[in-house]
Amino acid sequence: MAAGMSLRRRKAVEAGSKGGWRLATPGVVWLILFFVIPLLFVLGVSFLSRGARGVIELPITLDHYARVFQVYVPVLWTSTWVSVLTTVICLLIGYPLAFFISTQKSAAVRNITLFLVILPFWTNFLVRTYAMQTILAREGLINEFIVGLGGEPLTLLYTPFAVVLGLVYGYLPFMVLPIYAAAERFDFKFVSAAHDLGANDWRAFWRVVFPMTLPGVVAGCILVFVPCLGTYITAELLGGESVLMIGKLINDQFISDRNFPRGSAVSMVLMGLVLIALIFYVRYGNRER
Amino acid sequence: MAAKAKNLDGAIDVELRHVIKEFDVPRKDNVRFRAVDDVSLQIRDGEFFALLGPSGCGKTTMLRMIAGFEMATSGEILIRGKAMQDVPPFHRPVNTVFQDYALFPHMSVLQNVMFGLEMEGVDKREAAKRAAEALEMVQLPVASDRKPRQLSGGQQQRVALARALVKRPQVLLLDEPLGALDLKLRKEMQIELANMQTELGITFVFVTHDQEEALTMADRIAVMSLGKVLQVGTPEEIYDAPNSRFVADFIGETVFLPGCLTRKDGMFGWVQFDGTTIETKAALSDTNIALNANVTLAVRPEKINLFAADGNVKFPDGSSDSAEVYKTGLRRDPDINIVEGYIKSANYIGTDTRYTVNVGGQHDVVVRVQNYGLRSDTSFTQGQRVNVFWDAETVRVLTQ
Numbered sequence: 001m002a003a004g005m006s007l008r009r010r011k012a013v014e015a016g017s018k019g020g021w022r023l024a025t026p027g028v029v030w031l032i033l034f035f036v037i038p039l040l041f042v043l044g045v046s047f048l049s050r051g052a053r054g055v056i057e058l059p060i061t062l063d064h065y066a067r068v069f070q071v072y073v074p075v076l077w078t079s080t081w082v083s084v085l086t087t088v089i090c091l092l093i094g095y096p097l098a099f100f101i102s103t104q105k106s107a108a109v110r111n112i113t114l115f116l117v118i119l120p121f122w123t124n125f126l127v128r129t130y131a132m133q134t135i136l137a138r139e140g141l142i143n144e145f146i147v148g149l150g151g152e153p154l155t156l157l158y159t160p161f162a163v164v165l166g167l168v169y170g171y172l173p174f175m176v177l178p179i180y181a182a183a184e185r186f187d188f189k190f191v192s193a194a195h196d197l198g199a200n201d202w203r204a205f206w207r208v209v210f211p212m213t214l215p216g217v218v219a220g221c222i223l224v225f226v227p228c229l230g231t232y233i234t235a236e237l238l239g240g241e242s243v244l245m246i247g248k249l250i251n252d253q254f255i256s257d258r259n260f261p262r263g264s265a266v267s268m269v270l271m272g273l274v275l276i277a278l279i280f281y282v283r284y285g286n287r288e289r
Numbered sequence: 290m291a292a293k294a295k296n297l298d299g300a301i302d303v304e305l306r307h308v309i310k311e312f313d314v315p316r317k318d319n320v321r322f323r324a325v326d327d328v329s330l331q332i333r334d335g336e337f338f339a340l341l342g343p344s345g346c347g348k349t350t351m352l353r354m355i356a357g358f359e360m361a362t363s364g365e366i367l368i369r370g371k372a373m374q375d376v377p378p379f380h381r382p383v384n385t386v387f388q389d390y391a392l393f394p395h396m397s398v399l400q401n402v403m404f405g406l407e408m409e410g411v412d413k414r415e416a417a418k419r420a421a422e423a424l425e426m427v428q429l430p431v432a433s434d435r436k437p438r439q440l441s442g443g444q445q446q447r448v449a450l451a452r453a454l455v456k457r458p459q460v461l462l463l464d465e466p467l468g469a470l471d472l473k474l475r476k477e478m479q480i481e482l483a484n485m486q487t488e489l490g491i492t493f494v495f496v497t498h499d500q501e502e503a504l505t506m507a508d509r510i511a512v513m514s515l516g517k518v519l520q521v522g523t524p525e526e527i528y529d530a531p532n533s534r535f536v537a538d539f540i541g542e543t544v545f546l547p548g549c550l551t552r553k554d555g556m557f558g559w560v561q562f563d564g565t566t567i568e569t570k571a572a573l574s575d576t577n578i579a580l581n582a583n584v585t586l587a588v589r590p591e592k593i594n595l596f597a598a599d600g601n602v603k604f605p606d607g608s609s610d611s612a613e614v615y616k617t618g619l620r621r622d623p624d625i626n627i628v629e630g631y632i633k634s635a636n637y638i639g640t641d642t643r644y645t646v647n648v649g650g651q652h653d654v655v656v657r658v659q660n661y662g663l664r665s666d667t668s669f670t671q672g673q674r675v676n677v678f679w680d681a682e683t684v685r686v687l688t689q
Contacts, residue, residue, distance in 0.1 A: 105315075192358050193391040195378040197456065198408035207404070211395045 046264035056260050064265035072249060072266065079245040080273070082160060082235075083228035086167040087175075090224045091217065093168070094175035098216075101176075102183035117176050125170060129237045132166050133157060136238070158240035166234040174223035182216025214284070222281045226274050246270050299334040300369070302492045303355060303460055308364035310350050310516075324350040326516035327364070332460075337486050337493045339503035342513035343539070348496045349388075351513075352462050355494065356385050369459060379408070382459035386466045390449035392437035398424070398448050399433035405456045423455035424448070426485075443474045450482075460492045467502065479505050500540045504528065512536045532574050534687050537587040544654050546586040550578055550686065558686045560586055567649045569626040570681040578688055585687045590657040592683035595646060598629065598674035605661045616676060624681040630654075632673045644669060646677055 046064055051057040068076075101113045120128060135141045136156040143153040156162055190212065194204035210217075232247035239245065246266065253263030310325040325347040332338045340348040353359040354366060357378030366373045368382060384405070392401050402420035403413075411419070424433055427447040437445055446466060453461055467475045467482075483506045486493045497503050503510045504524040511521045512535075520532045531537035534545065551568060552559035558573045571586055578584060596602040596616075601609045619625045630648035637660075644656045656677060669675060 187391075189387060189389075189391045190393060192356075192378070193385075193387060193393070194404070195358070196356060196383075196385045197405035197452065198379045199404075200377075200379055203408065208393060212393075214395075 042264045042267055045261050046268050048261045050259050050261050064262045067262065068265055068269050075244050075246060075249050076269070078243060079229055082163055082167070082243070082245065083225050086164050086171065086228045087221050087225045089164065089168050090172050090175040091221060094172055094220060095179055095217065098176050098179035099183045102180055114180065117173050121173065126233060128170070129166055129233055132169065133237055136162050157238065158242050160239065160243050162238040163235055163243050166238040167228050167231060170234060171224040171227060175220040178219035178223065179213065179216040182213040186213055218281055218284050222277055225277055229273055230270055301331045302334040302336070302369060303332040303494065304367040305330040305351070306365040306367070308351070308354065308361045308366060310347070310354060310359060311362045323516050325354070328518050330511060330518060330521065332492060332494060335490050335492055337483065337495065337506055337508045339495045339497060339507035339510045340513060341497055341500060341503040341510050343498055346513040347516040348513050349464055352464055352494065352496050355460070356383055356462050357381050383462055384453035384456050384458040385462045385464065386449045386453050388464045388466070388468060390445050392445055392448055392452070394437055397434045397436060398429070398440070401437065401448060402452045402455050405452060420455055423451040426454070427451045442469050443478070446470065446478065454489070458491065460494060463493060463495045465496055465498070482506060504540070512539060530574070531587060531685060534585055534587070537685065537687065542590055542655070544588045544590065546588065546652050546654070548584055548586055550580055550582050550584050553580060557681055560584060560686055562649050562652060567628055569628065569684070570624065571684040571686045572682050573686045575688065578686065582688070587685040587687055588654055588679070589683065590643065590655040593654065593656050593677055593679040595644065595656050595658065595669070595675045595677045597669065598676055619678055625678055626681060627676050627678045630675060630677055632669050632671050632675060635669060635671060642668060646675060648677060
């Protein structure tokens, strides 16, 4: 909009004056009942003590948080680098892929390639992860092939490599789709303008194309990074005991140890990490909208 | 109009030699669309050169080839005598003002203008200084830390101009840069651009479909149609001496009368109106037109005049004369053609009145008469018998 309020803002003002906030009531009630109250409950529990047979009791204590930062730092670290590595690999694969799809002249080719990107969602995530297991296992597809050629079988399953592979496989569409949305909106006249002003391809990309698609990149990174940080199934099935991540740690605290306060504390720390990522998103992902 | 005090006999800045550009037609194998069809042009140093034509005539494609965004299918493009075939756009001594400006939305106004300098390796402080100077030159009245989308169309246009000019290009290419502006602003910018060009002495190549814009600003105009350049010349040459029916029709208003060439003498020819015995003398657009060929007379409504067949003729100074005496006086000049007719319709448009006059029974001409006095002094009524007259030089004989 050249002048005056943006359309979005004008809509908001008009809706507000007509009591449009009432439209949000079902959502707000839902969030309060099933998100805010349970969250406050978890927060409260994280400061209480564990009694005999898993009973939650007083006194109030900071011990669980202290323990998270003393004992579980390696777990936080593993979760973080696995998530960062997964995000980076997804970005390196997803960015060119999204541009490839968005620049296809034929709408049919665009739709089919997008469909292929989304296709894995049609199968249950758990099933897909088990399938990955059978591929990577000691007697799996890859090793059978290697042994067939006369080589020694490799240890692929239950390694960080397997976890990252599984996560990239699972979350790549979340990277491709928002970047595709940004790439599709991108007008290549800006590349012409950059060339015209003396920028070669490399500089045109870094000074014009990348910054203009950055909102899509940041959205994609958040959509991959956040679920990776809390992943449980992939870490459990492909990482086993060798890759201990936060999701598995929380599960162990609640199910095996029945230590609800400590599990709650680890959950709150995970939320803190996610919050940092979201602050980053609000700060850098929402510009130019 | 800008005061033009240019020496345009200088070096050739941009030269096109038999340039052809063909595009593939989607979903049709072996069918190619020829957007630019064997164009040769020479644009001189310091010239304001307009490429004028209707949309789809190939003018923008030509501009994009000079900029380096499109490669010619065949032919050569030279800038300052240097062949440009293998020179990418970022190494050409030209800059472009794009049709919709293509300002980088994620950069501020200042950053947009600095971009080209930074690409040259100019250090940030120097670039900022020169960018600020360029913005001053285009008289941008807003803070340079604004984003392009916060500016009006006219302001964005100025930023686009500053961004290109700050590079001090050899040639500035402008692709319909005033198309998105409203009429009043467009008129102002036309004069401002022409003045700026004279001041800077940079060669401007300006693409437009607006004939008035081209006439107002350009030193020379190339009129294009269907990928071909039909005529190149000064605004006066193009307007007064069109070489084809298309040029006469596209630029200004023209009434066409079909006829037959009966006699030739030097630059002039005598044309008999189709099916009538009226013969008029007119300027030949091409002295090679064969005798007895079918031709078209191109008549500009403001270059012909009329007076009443009977009664008195009134003049701007208030005097009057008998129509018969006046007609006899005009007849003494062999270059004056006088044709009788009657007023079919009159259309008052303020500054002048447009009369549709039937001449010779089969053909109508349009005459624009300036309303110099009160309307009653100059007006003719429907059905009134009149004499239409014109100077042979102002009417052109065109082929077909």
